[in-house]
Amino acid sequence: MAGTVITITSGKGGVGKTTTTANLGVALARRGKRVACIDADIGLRNLDVILGLENRIVYDIVDVVEGRARLRQALIRDKRLPELQMLPAAQTRDKTAVNPQQMLKLADDLRAETDFVLIDSPAGIEHGFKNALAPAERVIIVTTPEVSAVRDADRIIGMVEAAEKPKPQLILNRLRPGMVKRQEMMSTEDVIEILAIDLVGIVPEDEMIITSANRGSPVAFDEKSQAGQAYGRIAQRILGQDVPFPVFDDNTGILKRFQSWFRNPNGGGGA
Amino acid sequence: MKTDPTSLVTIRGTREGVLIVLGDGEWNAVLRDLENQLARPNAAAFFRGARVSVETGNRFLQEDERVALERVLAKHNIHLGATMPTVAQAPAAHVERNEMYTRQNGATQVLMIRRTVRSGQTIQHDGPVVVYGDVNDGAEVIASGDVLIFGKLRGVVHAGAGGDNHATIGAFGLNPPQIRIGSHIARSPEEQKSKSRGPEMAAVREGRIVIEPWRV
Numbered sequence: 001m002a003g004t005v006i007t008i009t010s011g012k013g014g015v016g017k018t019t020t021t022a023n024l025g026v027a028l029a030r031r032g033k034r035v036a037c038i039d040a041d042i043g044l045r046n047l048d049v050i051l052g053l054e055n056r057i058v059y060d061i062v063d064v065v066e067g068r069a070r071l072r073q074a075l076i077r078d079k080r081l082p083e084l085q086m087l088p089a090a091q092t093r094d095k096t097a098v099n100p101q102q103m104l105k106l107a108d109d110l111r112a113e114t115d116f117v118l119i120d121s122p123a124g125i126e127h128g129f130k131n132a133l134a135p136a137e138r139v140i141i142v143t144t145p146e147v148s149a150v151r152d153a154d155r156i157i158g159m160v161e162a163a164e165k166p167k168p169q170l171i172l173n174r175l176r177p178g179m180v181k182r183q184e185m186m187s188t189e190d191v192i193e194i195l196a197i198d199l200v201g202i203v204p205e206d207e208m209i210i211t212s213a214n215r216g217s218p219v220a221f222d223e224k225s226q227a228g229q230a231y232g233r234i235a236q237r238i239l240g241q242d243v244p245f246p247v248f249d250d251n252t253g254i255l256k257r258f259q260s261w262f263r264n265p266n267g268g269g270g271a
Numbered sequence: 272m273k274t275d276p277t278s279l280v281t282i283r284g285t286r287e288g289v290l291i292v293l294g295d296g297e298w299n300a301v302l303r304d305l306e307n308q309l310a311r312p313n314a315a316a317f318f319r320g321a322r323v324s325v326e327t328g329n330r331f332l333q334e335d336e337r338v339a340l341e342r343v344l345a346k347h348n349i350h351l352g353a354t355m356p357t358v359a360q361a362p363a364a365h366v367e368r369n370e371m372y373t374r375q376n377g378a379t380q381v382l383m384i385r386r387t388v389r390s391g392q393t394i395q396h397d398g399p400v401v402v403y404g405d406v407n408d409g410a411e412v413i414a415s416g417d418v419l420i421f422g423k424l425r426g427v428v429h430a431g432a433g434g435d436n437h438a439t440i441g442a443f444g445l446n447p448p449q450i451r452i453g454s455h456i457a458r459s460p461e462e463q464k465s466k467s468r469g470p471e472m473a474a475v476r477e478g479r480i481v482i483e484p485w486r487v
Contacts, residue, residue, distance in 0.1 A: 155389060
């Protein structure tokens with residue numbers, strides 16, 4: 001059975017599209033699904049770094065589209081998790097190197113051999129976003145609880161609707177429960193009320209995201225951190241399971257401080 | 272002028288002038304189709320001196336799309352009179368479910384929008400506008416008549432855009448950054464945007480825009 005193409009987008013930059021794509025890819029692959037992640041951010045590729053595959057790139061998406069490489073040659077299989085593959089973006093070209101028809105063809109070829117094709121969309125509403133949106137069968141919008149990010153997400157939702165795609169789902173990223181409690185940050189309910197789409201996950205702010213990105217080993221690999229567990233739950237929801245939304249603790253709460261005493265300060269393991 | 276039934280663009284004469292109806296389909300294909308039709312030999316005579324309005328089908332025109340449309344029409348010396356982001360359809364059961372439609376109310380067409388108007392979307396209408404949904408931050412509704420919002424208003428609304436200072440704006444929650452009625456502009460107070468106080472309306476009283484509880 002052919003796989004599902006999911007585009008992960010946001011409008012605003014820096015809200016965590018690439019981190020989300022990498023972690024959902026890992027979380028789905030850990031659940032036995034064959035996943036291909038496409039980095040559609042041509043010219044500003046990042047997904048390879050987050051996934052820790054940057055030194056294995058030989059061919060990229062533009063090479064495939066322009067016929068210099070076959071899809072199989074360009075795909076990089078993650079050695080830690082063989083179900084996970086990545087198609088890197090080209091770093092030396094720009095968004096116009098690929099058009100929506102080519103993206104459709106590419107996604108079509110990939111879905112024949114996978115369960116999920118995750119497309120990491122570039123920020124913005126221009127050509128690159130349209131490329132990423134064209135093959136989407138499902139759309140996941142990532143936003144942070146900030147007024148500017150929510151406004152941009154709203155804009156993107158409007159454009160997804162205009163493209164006659166199914167109603168997008170929302171991941172609320174980098175939520176800080178302590179700030180919400182002090183009414184210094186928009187709550188989940190505030191964001192949902194404005195955007196009026198279904199929530200598929202909440203990822204709390206977690207320093208582990210940054211250390212894991214630097215190490216090239218997404219938090220979803222071990223699902224021990226708060227964020228890692230959150231991505232695990234999102235993967236389950238994408239697979240159609242009904243997973244309740246937990247209430248997050250204040251990050252500075254006593255439990256968190258307790259846990260940090262037990263955690264090896266050097267991060268243990270590594271890539 | 273006869274049009275090909277498979278065409279994405281329909282051109283027809285109405286009592287008010289010439290109406291160009293843009294059908295569903297990819298925007299560039301629609302524009303190309305429009306160009307082809309305008310390039311026909313008898314088109315120039317058909318359009319001469321006519322008041323031309325465009326129905327944009329089930330889509331909101333983005334700014335660049337509007338410009339592109341005007342450019343295509345200008346190439347054939349056609350001046351764009353009005354654009355309506357909706358298709359007025361013959362009454363049928365399914366019409367009630369459409370996201371946007373107009374309703375004849377005496378002499379004025381009321382534009383009904385059954386959806387949330389999102390950031391970056393602009394509604395322009397010559398007449399009153401009714402929204403069954405929210406008007407979000409970054410969205411714009413410009414109407415020559417009243418604007419009634421059965422939802423929250425967080426975007427910019429200009430009622431009475433033709434200069435009618437008697438126009439009113441009503442919403443279940445009135446939280447816009449700015450309100451315009453006729454020739455008046457009011458900014459939202461600087462202090463924190465308060466939580467919903469229930470249905471409210473904005474109107475011009477004694478030369479300034481005031482917000483009061485919505486009494487019907």
